[in-house]
Ligand SMILES: [Zn+2]
Ligand SMILES: [Zn+2]
Ligand SMILES: [Zn+2]
């Protein structure tokens with residue numbers, strides 16, 4: 311039951327007396343148990359459940375949930391979430407990302423008039439807008455920093471950056487240190503939890519070995 315901040319005996323946004331509240335609550339719970347909300351897939355939401363996702367004003371892929379727990383459209387719909395399909399865009403792509411020159415020095419101001427296709431072409435789960443333009447300030451910035459032009463639309467860039475972070479998951483792993491100056495014989499026997507997946511190329515050390523090597 312939603313309770314406004316620093317208030318007591320409220321149900322939704324309505325204030326009740328202590329007595330009213332205490333007699334109402336058991337009746338509401340009882341009602342929610344005997345007449346639960348049933349969603350389109352037949353899932354039952356009784357008292358104590360989180361709100362059914364189908365009542366959410368937002369589609370799954372419009373929320374940050376899609377960034378942390380990406381689902382395909384089918385998966386999302388199956389789990390009772392809504393899905394936002396890309397809007398049909400009016401523009402014509404005038405330049406393919408593959409044909410952008412590699413070096414910023416060879417980019418002329420005419421690029422500002424182009425509608426550049428996104429390299430992902432809407433085939434990803436990034437809410438790809440399929441095309442983008444370069445604005446003058448942006449072009450100036452790339453020139454000043456000697457950066458190549460992007461090949462992806464801003465949404466895809468955002469998701470690609472997120473991929474560089476370690477996932478919200480821990481793996482139990484063994485220390486990979488084999489330094490003979492640390493007092494352990496052969497490889498260090500310590501295990502610990504880490505957000506670096508076992509198949510990743512990085513060496514992972516336990517805290518002790520890390521402190522000795524790095525700090
Ligand atoms: Zn894109
Ligand atoms: Zn993408
Ligand atoms: Zn170690």
Ligand SMILES: [Zn+2]
Pocket residue numbers: 487488489492494498518519
């Ligand atoms: Zn060590």
